[in-house]
Amino acid sequence: MSKQQLAVERARKAFRTGRSKPLEYRIMQLKNLARLFEERKKDIAEALKKDLKKSEHGIPLYETLGLEGEINLAVKKLKEWAAPRPVNKNLLTISDEVYIHPEPLGVVLIIGAWNYPWAVTIQPLIGAIAAGNAAVIKPSEVSAHTAKLMEDLLPVYIDKELYPVVTGGVPETQELLKQRFDHVFYTGNCAVGKIVMEAASKHLTPVTLELGGKSPCYIDKNCDLTIACRRIAWGKYTNCGQTCIAPDYVLCDPSIQDKVIEEIKKSVKEFYTENPKTCPDYGRIINQRHFKRVLAMTEDSTVALGGDNDESECYIAPTVLKDVKPESKVMQEEIFGPLLPILTVGSVDEAIDFINDREKPLALYVFTQDKKLIKRMVDETSSGGFLANDCLVHFSVNDLPFGGVGNSGIGAYHGKHSFDQLSHLRGCLIKQLKMEGMNNMRYPPHTEDKLGWARFFILRHEAVVKTFKFAALAVLVVVAAFVIQRFLD
Ligand code: NAD
Numbered sequence: 415m416s417k418q419q420l421a422v423e424r425a426r427k428a429f430r431t432g433r434s435k436p437l438e439y440r441i442m443q444l445k446n447l448a449r450l451f452e453e454r455k456k457d458i459a460e461a462l463k464k465d466l467k468k469s470e471h472g473i474p475l476y477e478t479l480g481l482e483g484e485i486n487l488a489v490k491k492l493k494e495w496a497a498p499r500p501v502n503k504n505l506l507t508i509s510d511e512v513y514i515h516p517e518p519l520g521v522v523l524i525i526g527a528w529n530y531p532w533a534v535t536i537q538p539l540i541g542a543i544a545a546g547n548a549a550v551i552k553p554s555e556v557s558a559h560t561a562k563l564m565e566d567l568l569p570v571y572i573d574k575e576l577y578p579v580v581t582g583g584v585p586e587t588q589e590l591l592k593q594r595f596d597h598v599f600y601t602g603n604c605a606v607g608k609i610v611m612e613a614a615s616k617h618l619t620p621v622t623l624e625l626g627g628k629s630p631c632y633i634d635k636n637c638d639l640t641i642a643c644r645r646i647a648w649g650k651y652t653n654c655g656q657t658c659i660a661p662d663y664v665l666c667d668p669s670i671q672d673k674v675i676e677e678i679k680k681s682v683k684e685f686y687t688e689n690p691k692t693c694p695d696y697g698r699i700i701n702q703r704h705f706k707r708v709l710a711m712t713e714d715s716t717v718a719l720g721g722d723n724d725e726s727e728c729y730i731a732p733t734v735l736k737d738v739k740p741e742s743k744v745m746q747e748e749i750f751g752p753l754l755p756i757l758t759v760g761s762v763d764e765a766i767d768f769i770n771d772r773e774k775p776l777a778l779y780v781f782t783q784d785k786k787l788i789k790r791m792v793d794e795t796s797s798g799g800f801l802a803n804d805c806l807v808h809f810s811v812n813d814l815p816f817g818g819v820g821n822s823g824i825g826a827y828h829g830k831h832s833f834d835q836l837s838h839l840r841g842c843l844i845k846q847l848k849m850e851g852m853n854n855m856r857y858p859p860h861t862e863d864k865l866g867w868a869r870f871f872i873l874r875h876e877a878v879v880k881t882f883k884f885a886a887l888a889v890l891v892v893v894a895a896f897v898i899q900r901f902l903d
Contacts, residue, residue: 418586421550421578422593425521428575429548435518437496441489443543443572448485450571451478457567458532461559465531466653467698476653477532480810484537487812487829488544495833505871505878506852511844516837518546520596525587525610527602528556528700529656534601534624535564539577541832548576552590555583556700595619597836604821622825622835625818626748629775631661632765632791634782635670642781643677647685649805651732654697655752659777661805662749665765668758675718675734678754682732691729699728699751708751711744715755762787769795774820779805798822
């Protein structure tokens, strides 16, 4: 039996004991996970510095604070999320119990990516634990120091049989994917997303695919360009552009292109100094393969800002490319690096067509003061998430479902959405062995009369309920009037 197979077997066996189900156990595991982030800050920071040169104060901001927030929310709300959810009844079930019962799916496989290795691996785990599942955790081998740390630390804090960590590269992930799971939650690129989905289909296992793509950013010429570009520069160059929802490219009117470049330049200087290479808050490309991939994208475009680089350090400066053409290399795939191409468009219609001619993105950004334009963009385009006048921050709202659409992903999570995504919402109807007369209309022999009754009970439901409510209200008013009258007497 392979290591991967063994981990899955053990997790399933542990799940079958039923210990992941009691809410107290789930809460205890979540609190233990929170303790890991409190007690191991230093280890987490050291590993992330080695992997991506992340800065000391940037780590909590972009990696762990959000996780701690998600854990607090789940601990606070779990009882409410896991409770039976009553639903509207029809006339045929008026005296029955009808509700949704959220139940765990079983064993979930979580495959993480490297760019925010804690955030994207542990956030689904929080949902999996909250929903009462077991979970096999596969951190990305690309952020190797963090993967090793997760392998060492998670078993110290949470149930190591229910939530085992399996490390390794592509062969190990593929071996895991051969196993039977009850859900696969994958974060990473679209090409591997297809491999994951194909493997899952062999067992008819449902998937959540948190993918990427090219997220457009439209800047209206009538907006505050200083503020807009400051927010765009932050969204683009954080983590050296290696953010799934980073604005991938800018669309704007030709008349504001130079001003946009000027403002981005000012913000880069403000955030990362004259020399970003020596600035602790400016990261590095994850490895040389990605360094070469990103740099090659600049080849057929004009560099308007930045462009300098150092292969030995995987450093690429915050870069802006101007007058970029749709057929340029940088527009052929998700950049996932610190390059910001600017493409000029003659009108909003042209921008909307440009966006709609391409795969549905993970995020769409619009900068404008014009509310009508915002509404148009929402109505006439599609994307995983939509954000007007800022970048990235929709990720931090627990109540917003975070996920893609079309090519940018399947399914969504965060907050209660994670809980629902990793639960089976089981429809339950509890009847009594009484009132058999009500059922006559469905039993053979079928007649016109019985059909008439069925039609009444099924189709006239709303009207009957309304009449019933109205009658109940009328009775209440009469009783209240009677009581008040007696009181006044
Ligand atoms: P990666 O290379 O770390 O791959 C992710 C996981 O897939 C790893 O655990 C790896 O072992 C596995 N894997 C890689 N190749 C495989 C194969 N051939 N067969 C089976 N498994 C394989 O990460 P990546 O894909 O480079 O991550 C970057 C991408 O992830 C970007 O496209 C980014 O937009 C996207 N992303 C999306 C989100 C989101 O929330 N939607 C978050 C982060 C990253």
